[in-house]
Amino acid sequence: MSKVYTITNQKGGAGKTTTALAVAAGLSLKGYSVLSIDLDAQSNMTYTAGAKADGATALGVLTGEIRAGDAIQKTGSGGIIPASKALAGADAFITDTGKEYRLKEALEPIRGEYDYIIIDTPPALGILTINALTACDSVIIPAQADIYSLQGIEQLAETMKPVKKYTNPDLTIEGILLTRYSPRSVLSREVAELAQQIAGKLGTKLFRATIREAVAVKEAQISQQSLYSYAPKAKVTEDYSRFIAELLGEE
Numbered sequence: 001m002s003k004v005y006t007i008t009n010q011k012g013g014a015g016k017t018t019t020a021l022a023v024a025a026g027l028s029l030k031g032y033s034v035l036s037i038d039l040d041a042q043s044n045m046t047y048t049a050g051a052k053a054d055g056a057t058a059l060g061v062l063t064g065e066i067r068a069g070d071a072i073q074k075t076g077s078g079g080i081i082p083a084s085k086a087l088a089g090a091d092a093f094i095t096d097t098g099k100e101y102r103l104k105e106a107l108e109p110i111r112g113e114y115d116y117i118i119i120d121t122p123p124a125l126g127i128l129t130i131n132a133l134t135a136c137d138s139v140i141i142p143a144q145a146d147i148y149s150l151q152g153i154e155q156l157a158e159t160m161k162p163v164k165k166y167t168n169p170d171l172t173i174e175g176i177l178l179t180r181y182s183p184r185s186v187l188s189r190e191v192a193e194l195a196q197q198i199a200g201k202l203g204t205k206l207f208r209a210t211i212r213e214a215v216a217v218k219e220a221q222i223s224q225q226s227l228y229s230y231a232p233k234a235k236v237t238e239d240y241s242r243f244i245a246e247l248l249g250e251e
């Protein structure tokens, strides 16, 4: 049975897509079968993975028009169910009873085919994020290493409360991952302390691994490659490898 991770933080630019892409690529390189799901209308994950957004997409899967298995495209890092701009209207399309369970139900027939399913979410707490939180086993919260980004995390925890109560009682938070982190700056260390406190309040942990700021991230995205193929030896890629090892309990 696969493990399903939702990468979320309602704050924009927290590193959700970058983290989702890197985790999918890193796990795939380790030999695991991985499915990525892009629920963000901006479709950055879909674009970087080199997938097409004009055929069967996540919106069709969520409305029940398309089976999840029929929406999967092959990428260098396993499979992806792509996003499309139309996902921006999801809150208006997905309104019927049981709307929170659409993704969970759609994934049931294919879950067994994957070791890991990685869901990238939009920077909002609407029906798409609720579907992701309902369908997953646990949540990874990337947070840009600054004070304002961290403050949003407590709001996310509030959103998770009703999800845990009504649609996914076993939902856990895997941890908070600091992104665009500069280990040498005093400010970053202060941010790490605050992140540690917030993690404690939420009953989760701050990952020991941190992801540094690096131009390779943007370059890889522009060239539609994963960090692992664009810059396999870059320090930021090593950061993600350290994070994945920690996530898998390998260190």
Ligand SMILES: Nc1ncnc2c1ncn2[C@@H]1O[C@H](COP(=O)(O)OP(=O)(O)OP(=O)(O)O)[C@@H](O)[C@H]1O
Pocket (backbone or CB within 6 Å): 011, 012, 013, 014, 015, 016, 017, 018, 019, 040, 042, 044, 121, 122, 123, 179, 180, 181, 211, 212, 213, 214, 215, 217, 218, 221, 236
């Ligand atoms: N470690 C990093 N170093 C440098 N730039 C980064 C890093 N991580 C992310 N970025 C850049 O920051 C921007 C936001 O990152 P990303 O798209 O991963 O965040 P996001 O949380 O998914 O954003 P959104 O909420 O808009 O979907 C992107 O332009 C990305 O290239």
